[in-house]
Amino acid sequence: MSANLRQVAERAGVSVRTVSNVVSGFALVAPETRERVQRVIDELGYKPNAAARHLRGGRSGLVALVLPEIASPYFGELAGLLADRAGAHAWTLLVQQTGGDAARERELLDGVRSQTVDGLIMSPWGLSPSDLTRRTDSAPLVLLGEQDADGLLDHVAIDNVVAAADLTRHLIQTGRRRIAAIGLQSHLVNGTAARRAEGYRQALADANLPAREIPVRRLHRADGAAAMTELLTSDVDAVFCFSDQLALGALHVAVASGRRVPADLAVAGFDDIEDGRFANPALTTVAPDKPAIADAALTCLADRLANPGAPPRRLVVPHRLEIRASTTTGS
């Protein structure tokens, strides 16, 4: 147990009020008093008790990041950026995994560890819009990804329809005609995959090309590998995967089974995870501006905390196409 305010005060011969002033950098302390108190603080190794501050002030300095799985590269990269940038708001990040399970998501939505956090940044997979709007907890919430919660909640996302259409057009422009999509997730309420499918279909329809959609259960490499195995018997000349992980699984199977990528088959992904840049061949992908997502989420949370009554915002973050060797030869 370390020293507390009162002990510091006694030892420095001042009141707790003065010590509190020194600790919190409050101005009205005589310089010599301040110095004396500071010396005692250092001597005793005094550190303010966060629990007491939290109880008193109502702010814990903690923000929960609630996501399906931290081990997934996309979420890992995002978590890293959020953790780094949280400091600027005097926040520390707390991680909660849901495995994409709706019940677990609902539970976390309504009080992560009973009111410990100042706010939540959440990437839901299994929640319906009504789950999201019907929550009882009052901690500010910012959603990652497009959520369709009737504009009632703050959220941060790229424009998935446009992004998917951009990538599909790139495949068409480089001569592909039989373009399959891997990554539909009809069992999920989450709209992200649906939006990407929409962009994919639009671009194909504009070019009068047929769509071919392979659903998956999860977005792991193994799911991409399984989907690709299924596709090997068909005559597709390109696959557009709705995540880089799916794409890396698909790429692995395609290469292992002797397909030449990109000569015989183009493979593209979504997310721009680091693995994709060093894949063989390097993976073409949609690159969301992840630092911008992290900043937007934190700022949005801070704004909401400062102004609870403000209307909810939908923040659209930029993305760009990252064209690499998995879809283009030479050039």
Add this chain to the structure above:
Amino acid sequence: MSANLRQVAERAGVSVRTVSNVVSGFALVAPETRERVQRVIDELGYKPNAAARHLRGGRSGLVALVLPEIASPYFGELAGLLADRAGAHAWTLLVQQTGGDAARERELLDGVRSQTVDGLIMSPWGLSPSDLTRRTDSAPLVLLGEQDADGLLDHVAIDNVVAAADLTRHLIQTGRRRIAAIGLQSHLVNGTAARRAEGYRQALADANLPAREIPVRRLHRADGAAAMTELLTSDVDAVFCFSDQLALGALHVAVASGRRVPADLAVAGFDDIEDGRFANPALTTVAPDKPAIADAALTCLADRLANPGAPPRRLVVPHRLEIRASTTTGS
């Protein structure tokens, strides 16, 4: 602001004591009283205030995971396992990134956010043994990786010397003779890379083969790529990278520059991250038992909390060789 104990008590016509008993599942409450109180709790949506509990009880239910970067696949996978298993100890995980910076590590060592956490699980990179043993904070600490802190601290690790020797022997047994190692980090105090180098050298010495060691600054794919680029001009027939990330970078450069892997060049890594399993070709690696690492770290922390005076332990976790296509043809 949600309801507190007193409001529940008033509304249920009992004392706070009784409500507290109901909430904490304490036995001595008349069944009908319990039921009535529970009804009010549900009605008011009462949730215990964590700050007050922490202040009163001294436990926050929070454990800090302090690591170089959460976005690195190895740490991401570990964090996921820790987050999942933390629940079994009624803990929530809080993440702090250090970027491997010694000053930041030292700062976190001595009071992550001023005594908010019940304990720390830390993977230090830049800290010296004396930094580690000379800390002032009293929160229990468990180190990940071999730390050489004179046996004064709890730590969890695989046997890196044996593991590296195992892998090197595998390369020798499959006919490699000019085996380079990528991943020395002489600028770091951290002993992990040094231990792996030791195992590598031992195995080579036993077979009367020469060592060739390439140092790196970090363990990222880009560093592995740079090291491999350097090695392309030489005549090595195998590279053993001290992390899978390094290996994936090396593999990328080797394949991109036309080397046939494994025919011309074998590539092996360390950590068994998921990317490696789906690389082209799939990456041979040392697979530490990550779930066991997570469990050992949490259990060790819990034990230390329960028994602060117990002698520090060094927990050695199993590993195994994962032989894949990047080092062996056919078989």
Add this chain to the structure above:
DNA sequence: CTGAAAGCGCTAACAC
């Protein structure tokens, strides 16, 4: 089995 009350460490309103 239930009630009253102390006190965890801090901040801030109120004195001086």
Add this chain to the structure above:
DNA sequence: GTGTTAGCGCTTTCAG
């Protein structure tokens, strides 16, 4: 400029 003190919400000792 500095001191005193109430009270944040909870657990737990002590009475009853």
